[in-house]
Amino acid sequence: MKQKLTVIAGTNASGKSGLGVKLAKAFDGEIVSADSRQVYVGMDLGSGKITREEMEGVPHHLLDVRRPGEFFSMADFQALAYEAIDDILARGRHPFLVGGTGLYIDSVTEGYVLSDKKPDAALRARLETYATPELYAMLRERIPETDIDPKNRHRVMRALEKLAAGDEGPAPRQPRYEVLKLGVTWPREILKKRIDERLERRLREGMAEEVQAMLDAGVSGEFLVKLGLEYKYLTWYLTGKMGYEEMKEELAAAIKRFAKRQMTWFRKDPRIIWLDMEGDPVAEAGALIRNFLGGAAEAGMPGNS
RNA sequence: AGGGCAAUGGUGUAAUGGUAACACGUGGGUCUCCAAAACCUUUGUUGAGGGUUCGAGUCCUUCUUGCCCUG
Numbered sequence: 001m002k003q004k005l006t007v008i009a010g011t012n013a014s015g016k017s018g019l020g021v022k023l024a025k026a027f028d029g030e031i032v033s034a035d036s037r038q039v040y041v042g043m044d045l046g047s048g049k050i051t052r053e054e055m056e057g058v059p060h061h062l063l064d065v066r067r068p069g070e071f072f073s074m075a076d077f078q079a080l081a082y083e084a085i086d087d088i089l090a091r092g093r094h095p096f097l098v099g100g101t102g103l104y105i106d107s108v109t110e111g112y113v114l115s116d117k118k119p120d121a122a123l124r125a126r127l128e129t130y131a132t133p134e135l136y137a138m139l140r141e142r143i144p145e146t147d148i149d150p151k152n153r154h155r156v157m158r159a160l161e162k163l164a165a166g167d168e169g170p171a172p173r174q175p176r177y178e179v180l181k182l183g184v185t186w187p188r189e190i191l192k193k194r195i196d197e198r199l200e201r202r203l204r205e206g207m208a209e210e211v212q213a214m215l216d217a218g219v220s221g222e223f224l225v226k227l228g229l230e231y232k233y234l235t236w237y238l239t240g241k242m243g244y245e246e247m248k249e250e251l252a253a254a255i256k257r258f259a260k261r262q263m264t265w266f267r268k269d270p271r272i273i274w275l276d277m278e279g280d281p282v283a284e285a286g287a288l289i290r291n292f293l294g295g296a297a298e299a300g301m302p303g304n305s
Numbered sequence: 306a307g308g309g310c311a312a313u314g315g316u317g318u319a320a321u322g323g324u325a326a327c328a329c330g331u332g333g334g335u336c337u338c339c340a341a342a343a344c345c346u347u348u349g350u351u352g353a354g355g356g357u358u359c360g361a362g363u364c365c366u367u368c369u370u371g372c373c374c375u376g
Contacts, residue, residue: 012341036340047341075338103340112337119338149336152343162338170337228341253330258341264334 003089005177006289008098009034009105009266010184011259013194015277017050019184020098021058022282027289030059030088032081034099034108037227039066039077042214045207046230048198061088068219075114078107085177094293102265111175117165119158127157135160180292182285183272185263195255202230203248212238229254 008023010016020031033039037047041064044051049063061084066072081097085108088095099105106112127135135157136150142163148155185191211234215221221239224231230251237247266272273288275281 036342071339073338074340078338101340103336103338103342107337110337114338117338124339149344151345152336154339154343155336158338173337226339226342230341232341255341257330260332261341265336265340268334 002176002178004094004293005085005109005179006094006096006292007105007109007179007181008096008184008285009102009181009269009272010100011186011191011262011266012048012100012255013191013198013259014100014184014186015281016098016100016184017048018054019275019281019285020096021050021054021056023285023289024058024094024096025056026282026286027094027293029094029096030061031055032084032088032095032097033060033062034077034081034097034101034104035062036072036077036101036104037231038063039072040064040068040070041066042068042210042217043227043231045202045205045210046234048202068214068217069223071119073119074103074107074112077101077104078112078114081108082176100262102262106269109175109177109179109181111173113171113174115162115165115167117162117167120161120165123161123164124157127160132156139163179271180289181269181272182288183266183274184277184281185266185274186277191259192256195259196252199248199252199255208234208238211235215239229258 006023006027006029008016008020023029024031035047035049037043038049039062040047043049050060062077062080065080081104085095085097097105097108107114130138132151132153135153136148139146139148139156139159143159146159148159150156186194207230211224211231214224215235215238221235224235226232233242233247233251233254236242237244242250275284
Protein backbone atom coordinates (compact mmCIF):
# COMPACT_ATOMS: atom_id res chain seq x y z
CA MET A 1 0.00 0.00 0.00
CA LYS A 2 1.40 3.35 -1.05
CA GLN A 3 1.83 6.13 1.42
CA LYS A 4 -0.23 9.27 1.14
CA LEU A 5 0.74 12.68 -0.14
CA THR A 6 -1.47 15.76 -0.34
CA VAL A 7 -0.72 18.24 -3.09
CA ILE A 8 -1.75 21.88 -3.07
CA ALA A 9 -1.22 23.24 -6.55
CA GLY A 10 -2.05 26.76 -7.49
CA THR A 11 -1.24 29.88 -9.41
CA ASN A 12 0.74 32.83 -8.25
CA ALA A 13 -0.78 34.97 -5.56
CA SER A 14 -3.46 32.37 -4.95
CA GLY A 15 -2.86 31.98 -1.24
CA LYS A 16 -1.64 28.39 -1.45
CA SER A 17 1.22 28.87 1.01
CA GLY A 18 -1.05 30.18 3.72
CA LEU A 19 -3.56 27.44 3.08
CA GLY A 20 -0.77 24.88 3.25
CA VAL A 21 0.28 26.07 6.69
CA LYS A 22 -3.26 25.93 8.04
CA LEU A 23 -3.81 22.43 6.70
CA ALA A 24 -0.42 21.20 7.86
CA LYS A 25 -1.20 22.40 11.37
CA ALA A 26 -4.55 20.66 11.31
CA PHE A 27 -3.21 17.35 10.04
CA ASP A 28 0.16 17.09 11.75
CA GLY A 29 1.84 17.87 8.48
CA GLU A 30 4.98 19.32 7.00
CA ILE A 31 5.37 21.30 3.79
CA VAL A 32 7.47 20.40 0.79
CA SER A 33 7.74 23.37 -1.55
CA ALA A 34 7.46 22.75 -5.29
CA ASP A 35 8.93 25.94 -6.67
CA SER A 36 11.86 26.28 -9.02
CA ARG A 37 13.12 29.56 -7.57
CA GLN A 38 12.40 29.27 -3.90
CA VAL A 39 15.14 26.66 -3.78
CA TYR A 40 17.65 29.51 -3.88
CA VAL A 41 19.04 31.14 -0.75
CA GLY A 42 18.30 34.86 -0.68
CA MET A 43 15.55 34.78 -3.26
CA ASP A 44 12.73 35.61 -0.93
CA LEU A 45 10.52 38.53 -1.94
CA GLY A 46 11.11 37.96 -5.62
CA SER A 47 10.07 34.32 -5.48
CA GLY A 48 7.20 34.94 -3.11
CA LYS A 49 8.79 32.72 -0.51
CA ILE A 50 6.93 32.22 2.73
CA THR A 51 8.48 34.04 5.69
CA ARG A 52 9.61 32.47 8.94
CA GLU A 53 6.64 34.04 10.78
CA GLU A 54 4.14 32.89 8.17
CA MET A 55 5.31 29.31 8.61
CA GLU A 56 3.87 29.38 12.14
CA GLY A 57 6.26 26.68 13.20
CA VAL A 58 5.34 24.25 10.44
CA PRO A 59 8.52 22.70 8.99
CA HIS A 60 9.14 23.63 5.34
CA HIS A 61 11.39 21.64 3.02
CA LEU A 62 13.15 22.40 -0.28
CA LEU A 63 13.52 26.09 0.42
CA ASP A 64 17.05 27.51 0.33
CA VAL A 65 18.75 24.34 -0.87
CA ARG A 66 20.88 25.99 -3.57
CA ARG A 67 23.04 29.10 -3.85
CA PRO A 68 22.14 31.63 -6.58
CA GLY A 69 24.03 30.67 -9.72
CA GLU A 70 23.89 26.96 -9.04
CA PHE A 71 22.18 24.64 -11.50
CA PHE A 72 18.86 23.15 -10.48
CA SER A 73 16.57 21.00 -12.59
CA MET A 74 13.44 18.92 -12.34
CA ALA A 75 15.61 15.86 -11.72
CA ASP A 76 17.26 17.58 -8.73
CA PHE A 77 13.86 18.57 -7.48
CA GLN A 78 12.42 15.10 -7.74
CA ALA A 79 15.31 13.50 -5.88
CA LEU A 80 15.17 16.03 -3.05
CA ALA A 81 11.39 15.93 -2.86
CA TYR A 82 11.32 12.12 -2.63
CA GLU A 83 13.89 12.33 0.13
CA ALA A 84 11.96 14.97 2.08
CA ILE A 85 8.58 13.27 1.65
CA ASP A 86 9.92 9.86 2.65
CA ASP A 87 11.54 11.41 5.70
CA ILE A 88 8.30 13.11 6.75
CA LEU A 89 6.38 9.86 6.32
CA ALA A 90 9.04 7.92 8.24
CA ARG A 91 8.46 10.24 11.16
CA GLY A 92 4.76 9.49 11.02
CA ARG A 93 3.72 12.89 9.80
CA HIS A 94 1.78 13.90 6.70
CA PRO A 95 3.54 15.51 3.71
CA PHE A 96 1.99 18.42 1.81
CA LEU A 97 3.52 19.20 -1.58
CA VAL A 98 2.73 22.87 -2.13
CA GLY A 99 3.67 24.87 -5.18
CA GLY A 100 3.01 26.32 -8.57
CA THR A 101 5.60 24.63 -10.77
CA GLY A 102 3.41 22.04 -12.48
CA LEU A 103 6.24 20.06 -13.96
CA TYR A 104 7.93 19.67 -10.61
CA ILE A 105 4.70 18.52 -8.97
CA ASP A 106 4.04 16.01 -11.74
CA SER A 107 7.57 14.65 -11.56
CA VAL A 108 6.71 13.48 -8.03
CA THR A 109 3.00 12.65 -8.28
CA GLU A 110 3.25 10.89 -11.67
CA GLY A 111 6.51 9.21 -10.75
CA TYR A 112 8.59 10.18 -13.77
CA VAL A 113 11.47 7.76 -14.13
CA LEU A 114 14.27 10.09 -15.13
CA SER A 115 17.57 9.41 -16.76
CA ASP A 116 20.52 9.05 -14.44
CA LYS A 117 22.66 10.79 -17.03
CA LYS A 118 23.87 14.07 -15.61
CA PRO A 119 23.93 17.28 -17.65
CA ASP A 120 27.23 17.47 -19.53
CA ALA A 121 28.45 21.06 -19.52
CA ALA A 122 31.20 20.44 -22.06
CA LEU A 123 28.82 18.79 -24.51
CA ARG A 124 26.25 21.52 -24.04
CA ALA A 125 28.82 24.20 -24.73
CA ARG A 126 29.61 22.44 -27.99
CA LEU A 127 25.92 22.03 -28.89
CA GLU A 128 25.32 25.71 -28.17
CA THR A 129 27.29 26.57 -31.31
CA TYR A 130 24.64 24.94 -33.52
CA ALA A 131 21.34 26.41 -34.60
CA THR A 132 18.23 24.63 -33.37
CA PRO A 133 17.31 23.11 -36.78
CA GLU A 134 20.83 21.67 -37.02
CA LEU A 135 20.49 20.13 -33.57
CA TYR A 136 17.14 18.67 -34.50
CA ALA A 137 18.64 17.18 -37.67
CA MET A 138 21.32 15.53 -35.54
CA LEU A 139 18.62 14.09 -33.31
CA ARG A 140 16.58 12.79 -36.26
CA GLU A 141 19.67 11.06 -37.55
CA ARG A 142 19.82 9.01 -34.36
CA ILE A 143 16.07 8.65 -33.68
CA PRO A 144 14.09 9.20 -36.89
CA GLU A 145 10.74 8.83 -35.13
CA THR A 146 11.48 11.23 -32.26
CA ASP A 147 8.44 13.16 -31.03
CA ILE A 148 10.43 15.99 -29.47
CA ASP A 149 9.33 19.46 -30.55
CA PRO A 150 11.80 20.48 -33.31
CA LYS A 151 11.79 24.07 -32.13
CA ASN A 152 12.32 23.42 -28.45
CA ARG A 153 16.06 23.94 -28.19
CA HIS A 154 16.29 22.87 -24.53
CA ARG A 155 14.59 19.57 -25.16
CA VAL A 156 16.47 18.78 -28.34
CA MET A 157 19.79 19.45 -26.62
CA ARG A 158 18.88 17.36 -23.63
CA ALA A 159 17.81 14.50 -25.90
CA LEU A 160 21.16 14.64 -27.70
CA GLU A 161 22.92 14.75 -24.36
CA LYS A 162 21.13 11.62 -23.17
CA LEU A 163 21.88 9.84 -26.44
CA ALA A 164 25.55 10.75 -26.13
CA ALA A 165 25.56 9.24 -22.65
CA GLY A 166 24.06 6.02 -23.95
CA ASP A 167 20.51 6.55 -22.76
CA GLU A 168 17.43 5.27 -24.55
CA GLY A 169 13.92 6.72 -24.58
CA PRO A 170 11.76 7.60 -21.56
CA ALA A 171 10.98 4.84 -19.07
CA PRO A 172 7.45 4.03 -17.85
CA ARG A 173 6.19 6.07 -14.93
CA GLN A 174 6.36 4.71 -11.44
CA PRO A 175 4.16 6.70 -9.05
CA ARG A 176 5.28 6.07 -5.50
CA TYR A 177 2.55 7.83 -3.49
CA GLU A 178 -1.20 7.80 -3.25
CA VAL A 179 -2.03 11.38 -4.03
CA LEU A 180 -4.80 13.84 -3.21
CA LYS A 181 -4.50 16.89 -5.45
CA LEU A 182 -6.10 20.13 -4.39
CA GLY A 183 -6.14 23.18 -6.63
CA VAL A 184 -6.15 26.81 -5.63
CA THR A 185 -7.01 29.72 -7.88
CA TRP A 186 -9.37 32.64 -8.39
CA PRO A 187 -11.56 34.05 -11.14
CA ARG A 188 -9.27 35.73 -13.63
CA GLU A 189 -10.10 39.34 -12.74
CA ILE A 190 -9.64 38.77 -9.04
CA LEU A 191 -6.39 36.92 -9.60
CA LYS A 192 -5.06 39.79 -11.70
CA LYS A 193 -5.91 42.23 -8.95
CA ARG A 194 -4.21 40.03 -6.36
CA ILE A 195 -1.11 39.84 -8.55
CA ASP A 196 -0.96 43.64 -8.90
CA GLU A 197 -1.41 44.23 -5.20
CA ARG A 198 1.15 41.61 -4.28
CA LEU A 199 3.65 43.11 -6.71
CA GLU A 200 3.19 46.60 -5.25
CA ARG A 201 3.62 45.28 -1.76
CA ARG A 202 6.76 43.34 -2.55
CA LEU A 203 8.34 46.33 -4.29
CA ARG A 204 7.62 48.42 -1.19
CA GLU A 205 9.14 45.74 0.97
CA GLY A 206 12.42 45.86 -0.93
CA MET A 207 12.25 43.41 -3.78
CA ALA A 208 14.53 45.57 -5.93
CA GLU A 209 17.03 45.86 -3.09
CA GLU A 210 17.02 42.09 -2.77
CA VAL A 211 18.03 41.69 -6.40
CA GLN A 212 20.58 44.52 -6.13
CA ALA A 213 22.15 42.75 -3.17
CA MET A 214 22.54 39.60 -5.24
CA LEU A 215 24.14 41.51 -8.09
CA ASP A 216 26.45 43.20 -5.57
CA ALA A 217 27.36 39.80 -4.18
CA GLY A 218 28.53 38.74 -7.63
CA VAL A 219 25.51 36.74 -8.83
CA SER A 220 25.52 37.02 -12.60
CA GLY A 221 22.82 39.08 -14.26
CA GLU A 222 22.58 36.39 -16.91
CA PHE A 223 21.60 33.83 -14.29
CA LEU A 224 18.98 36.14 -12.79
CA VAL A 225 17.49 36.96 -16.18
CA LYS A 226 17.22 33.27 -16.94
CA LEU A 227 15.15 32.75 -13.80
CA GLY A 228 12.47 34.92 -15.36
CA LEU A 229 9.79 37.24 -14.02
CA GLU A 230 10.78 39.21 -10.92
CA TYR A 231 14.48 38.46 -11.22
CA LYS A 232 14.54 39.07 -14.94
CA TYR A 233 12.70 42.38 -14.96
CA LEU A 234 14.34 43.71 -11.81
CA THR A 235 17.77 42.89 -13.20
CA TRP A 236 16.89 44.73 -16.39
CA TYR A 237 15.70 47.68 -14.33
CA LEU A 238 18.73 47.72 -12.05
CA THR A 239 21.16 47.52 -14.95
CA GLY A 240 19.47 50.45 -16.68
CA LYS A 241 17.82 48.48 -19.45
CA MET A 242 14.40 49.84 -18.53
CA GLY A 243 12.82 52.47 -16.31
CA TYR A 244 10.94 51.82 -13.09
CA GLU A 245 7.42 52.31 -14.41
CA GLU A 246 8.15 50.27 -17.53
CA MET A 247 9.60 47.49 -15.41
CA LYS A 248 6.60 47.45 -13.12
CA GLU A 249 4.13 47.40 -15.97
CA GLU A 250 5.88 44.67 -17.95
CA LEU A 251 6.55 42.57 -14.88
CA ALA A 252 2.90 42.70 -13.85
CA ALA A 253 1.89 41.60 -17.34
CA ALA A 254 4.49 38.83 -17.35
CA ILE A 255 3.30 37.46 -14.01
CA LYS A 256 -0.27 37.36 -15.30
CA ARG A 257 0.87 35.58 -18.43
CA PHE A 258 2.67 33.09 -16.27
CA ALA A 259 -0.43 32.52 -14.16
CA LYS A 260 -2.27 31.74 -17.38
CA ARG A 261 0.32 29.13 -18.31
CA GLN A 262 0.13 27.66 -14.83
CA MET A 263 -3.62 27.27 -15.27
CA THR A 264 -3.15 25.71 -18.70
CA TRP A 265 -0.95 23.11 -17.06
CA PHE A 266 -3.22 22.40 -14.11
CA ARG A 267 -6.50 22.44 -16.02
CA LYS A 268 -5.63 19.33 -17.99
CA ASP A 269 -5.14 17.34 -14.78
CA PRO A 270 -8.53 15.76 -14.01
CA ARG A 271 -7.34 14.63 -10.58
CA ILE A 272 -7.14 18.16 -9.21
CA ILE A 273 -10.06 19.09 -6.98
CA TRP A 274 -10.49 22.84 -7.20
CA LEU A 275 -11.24 24.60 -3.93
CA ASP A 276 -13.66 27.48 -3.76
CA MET A 277 -11.38 30.24 -2.49
CA GLU A 278 -14.27 32.64 -2.05
CA GLY A 279 -15.97 30.16 0.22
CA ASP A 280 -14.21 28.36 3.06
CA PRO A 281 -11.29 26.56 1.41
CA VAL A 282 -9.80 25.40 4.71
CA ALA A 283 -12.98 23.60 5.72
CA GLU A 284 -13.50 22.24 2.21
CA ALA A 285 -9.93 20.95 1.96
CA GLY A 286 -10.06 19.68 5.53
CA ALA A 287 -13.03 17.47 4.75
CA LEU A 288 -11.34 16.10 1.63
CA ILE A 289 -8.09 15.39 3.46
CA ARG A 290 -9.87 13.77 6.41
CA ASN A 291 -11.61 11.45 4.01
CA PHE A 292 -8.35 10.80 2.13
CA LEU A 293 -6.46 9.92 5.28
CA GLY A 294 -9.29 7.88 6.71
CA GLY A 295 -9.66 10.20 9.67
CA ALA A 296 -7.01 8.51 11.80
CA ALA A 297 -4.14 10.90 11.21
CA GLU A 298 -6.01 14.04 12.08
CA ALA A 299 -4.42 16.07 14.85
CA GLY A 300 -7.04 18.74 15.22
CA MET A 301 -10.01 20.33 13.57
CA PRO A 302 -9.16 22.33 10.51
CA GLY A 303 -10.74 25.72 10.63
CA ASN A 304 -10.41 29.03 12.29
CA SER A 305 -9.32 27.79 15.69
C1' A B 306 -3.37 82.93 -32.64
C1' G B 307 -0.23 81.55 -36.94
C1' G B 308 2.80 77.77 -39.21
C1' G B 309 4.51 72.66 -39.59
C1' C B 310 3.95 67.37 -38.74
C1' A B 311 1.16 63.24 -37.55
C1' A B 312 -3.36 60.01 -36.99
C1' U B 313 -3.31 52.13 -39.24
C1' G B 314 -5.61 46.03 -34.24
C1' G B 315 -4.74 46.76 -27.02
C1' U B 316 0.63 48.79 -27.95
C1' G B 317 4.79 49.80 -31.40
C1' U B 318 5.40 49.86 -36.49
C1' A B 319 4.94 48.39 -42.21
C1' A B 320 2.38 48.75 -46.86
C1' U B 321 5.59 52.34 -55.92
C1' G B 322 -2.84 54.37 -56.05
C1' G B 323 -3.87 47.58 -56.82
C1' U B 324 -5.83 41.21 -51.70
C1' A B 325 -3.84 45.98 -45.07
C1' A B 326 1.34 43.13 -43.04
C1' C B 327 4.81 42.27 -38.90
C1' A B 328 6.23 42.23 -33.72
C1' C B 329 4.47 42.30 -28.87
C1' G B 330 -0.07 41.73 -26.25
C1' U B 331 -5.06 39.14 -25.58
C1' G B 332 -7.67 34.19 -25.80
C1' G B 333 -6.72 28.75 -26.35
C1' G B 334 -3.03 24.89 -26.30
C1' U B 335 1.79 21.63 -26.01
C1' C B 336 5.52 20.06 -22.70
C1' U B 337 9.63 13.61 -18.68
C1' C B 338 15.85 16.67 -17.07
C1' C B 339 17.48 24.91 -17.86
C1' A B 340 10.04 25.02 -16.70
C1' A B 341 8.59 31.75 -13.39
C1' A B 342 11.67 28.07 -19.43
C1' A B 343 10.85 26.86 -24.53
C1' C B 344 7.24 26.32 -28.19
C1' C B 345 2.37 26.04 -31.11
C1' U B 346 -2.11 28.47 -32.34
C1' U B 347 -6.35 32.04 -32.45
C1' U B 348 -8.05 36.97 -32.42
C1' G B 349 -8.27 41.88 -33.87
C1' U B 350 -6.84 47.55 -37.48
C1' U B 351 -6.78 52.34 -41.75
C1' G B 352 -9.95 58.94 -36.39
C1' A B 353 -15.02 61.29 -38.76
C1' G B 354 -17.31 63.25 -43.20
C1' G B 355 -16.96 64.59 -48.37
C1' G B 356 -14.29 64.41 -53.14
C1' U B 357 -10.90 62.44 -57.34
C1' U B 358 -10.31 57.32 -59.35
C1' C B 359 -12.04 51.16 -62.41
C1' G B 360 -9.65 51.02 -57.54
C1' A B 361 -7.67 55.32 -51.71
C1' G B 362 -4.10 53.61 -45.64
C1' U B 363 -1.84 56.23 -49.76
C1' C B 364 -4.08 61.98 -53.66
C1' C B 365 -7.56 66.58 -52.62
C1' U B 366 -10.83 68.83 -48.90
C1' U B 367 -13.48 69.90 -44.17
C1' C B 368 -13.60 68.49 -39.17
C1' U B 369 -11.59 66.20 -34.73
C1' U B 370 -7.41 64.80 -31.82
C1' G B 371 -2.21 64.82 -30.63
C1' C B 372 2.93 66.61 -31.09
C1' C B 373 6.50 70.47 -32.54
C1' C B 374 7.89 75.60 -33.83
C1' U B 375 6.76 80.89 -33.63
C1' G B 376 4.26 84.59 -30.69
